[in-house]
Amino acid sequence: xxxxxxVAVLGxxxxxxxxxxxxxxxxxxxxxxxxxxxxxxxxxxxxxxxxPPLYTDAAKMLGETKPDxxxxxxxxxxxxxxxxxxxxxxxxxxxxxxxxATNFAExxxxxxxxxxxxVKTVVSHQxxxxxxxxxxxKLVQSGGLGDIKTIYAHCWGWxxxxxxxxxxxxxxxxxxxxxxxxxxxxxxxxxxxxxxxSPDYAGGFIQFANGVRGIIETGENAPxxxxxxYNWHKGRFMIQGKDGFAEVFIGxxxxxxxxNGVFSGGGKFxxxxxxxxxxxxxxxxxxxxxxxxxxxxxxxxxxEIAMALLRSAVERKIITLPLGPGENEVEAxxxxxx
Numbered sequence: 554x555x556x557x558x559x560v561a562v563l564g565x566x567x568x569x570x571x572x573x574x575x576x577x578x579x580x581x582x583x584x585x586x587x588x589x590x591x592x593x594x595x596x597x598x599x600x601x602x603x604x605p606p607l608y609t610d611a612a613k614m615l616g617e618t619k620p621d622x623x624x625x626x627x628x629x630x631x632x633x634x635x636x637x638x639x640x641x642x643x644x645x646x647x648x649x650x651x652x653x654a655t656n657f658a659e660x661x662x663x664x665x666x667x668x669x670x671x672v673k674t675v676v677s678h679q680x681x682x683x684x685x686x687x688x689x690x691k692l693v694q695s696g697g698l699g700d701i702k703t704i705y706a707h708c709w710g711w712x713x714x715x716x717x718x719x720x721x722x723x724x725x726x727x728x729x730x731x732x733x734x735x736x737x738x739x740x741x742x743x744x745x746x747x748x749x750x751s752p753d754y755a756g757g758f759i760q761f762a763n764g765v766r767g768i769i770e771t772g773e774n775a776p777x778x779x780x781x782x783y784n785w786h787k788g789r790f791m792i793q794g795k796d797g798f799a800e801v802f803i804g805x806x807x808x809x810x811x812x813n814g815v816f817s818g819g820g821k822f823x824x825x826x827x828x829x830x831x832x833x834x835x836x837x838x839x840x841x842x843x844x845x846x847x848x849x850x851x852x853x854x855x856x857e858i859a860m861a862l863l864r865s866a867v868e869r870k871i872i873t874l875p876l877g878p879g880e881n882e883v884e885a886x887x888x889x890x891x
Contacts (some may be wrong), residue, residue, distance in 0.1 A: 555581055555836065555840060556581070556836070556839065556840060557580075557581060557582065557583055558581065558582050558583070558620075558621040558622055558645075558835075558836060558839055559582075559583050559585045559618065559619070559620040559621045559622070560573075560576045560582045560583065560584050560585065560620055560621070560622045560623075560624060561584075561585055561586035561587075561588070561614050561615060561618050561620040561622070561623055561624070562576070562584070562586070562587050562588065562624040562625070562626070563588045563589070563611045563614070563623070563624070563625040563626070563627065563635065564588075564589060564624075564625055564626035564627050565587060565588075565589035565591065565594045565595045565597070565598035565599075566589075566594065566626060568626040568650055568677070569589070569598065569624075569625075569626035570597075570598040570601065570602070571824060571825075571828050572624045572626055572648070572828070572832075573587055573598060573602045573605075573624070574598075574601050574602050575825075575828045575829055575831075575832045576622075576624070576832055577602040577603050577605070579829070579832055579833065579836070581833075581836040582622070582832070582836065584602055584603060584605045585605060585606065585618040585620055586605055586606050586607075586608055586614040586615075586617070586618040586620065587599055587602060587605050587606070587607055587608070587614075588607070588608040588609065588610070588611050588614045589609065590609055592609065595607055595609070606618065611625075611635070611638060612638060612642075615638065615639065615642035615644070616642060619642070619643070620642075620644055621644060621645045621646065621839070622644060622645065622646045622647070622648060622835065622839075623635075623638075623639035623642070623644040623646075623647050623648070624647075624648040624649070625639075625647075625648075625649050625650075626649070626650050627649075627650070628748045628749075629650070629652050629654065629655050629713060629748070629749060630655060630748070632649065632653065632654050632655075632659060632663060633654070633659050633662055633663055633666075635649070636649075636663050636666055636667065636674075637666055639672070640666055640667065640670045640672050644672060645672065645673060645839060646672065646673040646674065646675065646835060646838070646839060647667070647672060647673070647674045647675075648674070648675045648676075648677070648835060649674070649675075649676060649677070650676070650677045651676050651677050651678055651717045651718065651852070652713050652716075652717045652749075652856060652859070653676050653717070653849070653852050653853065653856050654856065655713065655750060655882075655883055656860065656881045656882050656883060656884075657856070657857065657860040657876055657879065657882060658878065658879075658881065660853060660856050660857070660860070663849075663853075664849065664850075664853050667849060673838060673839070673845070673848070673849070674848070674849030674852075675831070675834075675835060675838075675845045675847045675848055675849060675852075676717075676847055676848075676849055676852035677831065677847065678717065678718055678721040678722075678847045678852065678855075679827040679828055679830065679831040679847065680718055680722070680803070680822050680827055681721070681722055681725055681827075681846060681847075682826065682827045682830035682831065682846075683820045683821060683822055683823060683826070683827060684818070684819060684820025684821075685801050685802065685805065685806055685807040685818065685819065685820030685821060686722065686725075686801055686807075686820070687820070688807055688818050688820060689726070689790075689792065689799045689801050689807050689809065690725060690726060692799060692809055692811070692816075693726055693792060693794070693799070694728075697794075697796075697797065697809070697811045697813065698792060698793075698794025698795070698796055698797045698798065698799060698809070698811060699794040699795030699796030699797065699812075700794060700795045701726070701727060701765050701792060701793070701794045702764075702765065702766070702793050702794060702795065703765065703766050703767075703768065703791075703792075703793045704723045704726050704727060704765060704766075704767050704768070704790065704791070704792050704793070705767075705768040705769075705790070705791045705793075706719040706720075706722065706723055706767075706768070706769050706770075706788070706789070706790045706791075707719075707769065707770040707771065707775045707776055707788060707789065708770075708771055708775060708787060708788025708789075708803060709771075709772070709773070709775055709777075709784050709785070709787040709788065710771060710772075710784075710785055710788070711744050711747070711749065711751040711752075711753070711771060711772050711773075712744075712749075712751035712752060712755050712771050712772060712859075713747075713749035713750060713751045714749045714751070715771060715788070716755065716769065716771050716859050716862075717852070717855050717856055717859055719769050719771065719788075719790075720759075720767075720769065720855040720856075720858050720859055721847075721851070721852065721855045722790060723759070723767045723769070723790070724851070724854065724855055725846075726790070726792050727761055727763070727765050727767070728763075729851060729854070730761040730762055730763040730765060731761065731762045731854075731874075732759050732760065732761055732762070732767075732854070732857075732858050732861075732874050733760045733761065733762050733873065733874060734759075734760050734861075734871050734872060734873045734874060735757055735758065735759050735760075735858055735861035735862050735865055735871070735872050735874065736757055736758045736862075736865050736871045736872075737755065737756065737757030737758075737861070737862030737863065737864075737865040737866040737872075738755070738756055738757065738865075738866050739752035739754065739755045739756075739863065739866040739886065739890065740752060740753060740754045740774070740890070741753025741754055741772070741773070741890065742886070742887065742890040742891070745883065745886060745887050745890065750883045750886075751771075751772070752772065752863075752866075752886055752890060753772050753773050753774075754770075754771070754772035754773055754774040754775065755769075755770070755771050755772055755862065755863070755866070756768075756769065756770040756771075756774075756775075757769055757862040757865065757866075759858055759862075769862075775788075778802065778803075778804075780802060780804075780806075781802060781803070781804040781805070783804060785803075786802070786803050786804025786805070786822065787803070787804070788802075788803035788804075789801060789802050789803060790803075796811060796812045797809060797810050797811035797812060798810055803822055804821060804822060805819065805820070805821035805822070806818070806819055806820065806821070807820065831847060834846060834847070857874060857875065857876050858874070860876060860882050861874060861876055863882040863883075863885070863886060864876070864879055864882060864885070866886075867880075867882070867885045867886060867889055
């Protein structure tokens, strides 16, 4: 018989409500608290989550409910204090939104705090559960494309919104190989003061230790994907191997050419489906059945690559990994971009 884990959720916006609702609907969890400063939004979220106890103070919620899992869905500027809050209240696992931080120093501090306390973390790179991604992943893992040579990913969404998704899935298709170095370029300061502060465009190269080259582009000058009408779906992954290649559209569908023939299929970015898989794996990880596909250690590797790209653009040189201490990457961009 599986364990039932107590969950407390901070944030009653779109993502926070989805986290809370998905945990509430899963019999492996008990939603024991929901928190937000906006009481109207909080009440609306509670109505679709079984009306759990409501709070406007996260510390009070954690202190009174003593959850196993602390979930928070906040803007990216607020990460480390909430991680520390969850650790201080003895939770077993913290689940939070991407990006894991807005600079490398904070991400490193998050990892240091969680490692020292033995607290598991997962970061919401949940799009990977889509049938389109999973179908191509199986094709790659089966050797259907031969040895992988290059993985190219691009999207119109700006950097801190989607780049860690792109890097996380590049790493997934490349068996989570270690990165050796990154070379990047950026332009435009129009979104540097957004709540997801980003250059208007960023592109770069990632050299992995197994010889695979990753290529990414995000923002307004990234290629269009005319097959997709919705701007946030205008992105794709192209995986080139020795014996074939595959293409995955962020919005919907995939296709591949292999030595055994031409294949295609469905699957799409689906909040409800992807979130349910993400939440199921939280229980499995706590049960000791697996390591979560979106685990914090893996997310940190991807975030490190993303910050290396920004450092490379600012310093105008290749940046080797692992990263050491450095200037706040967003502040550095604000100082150099015109």
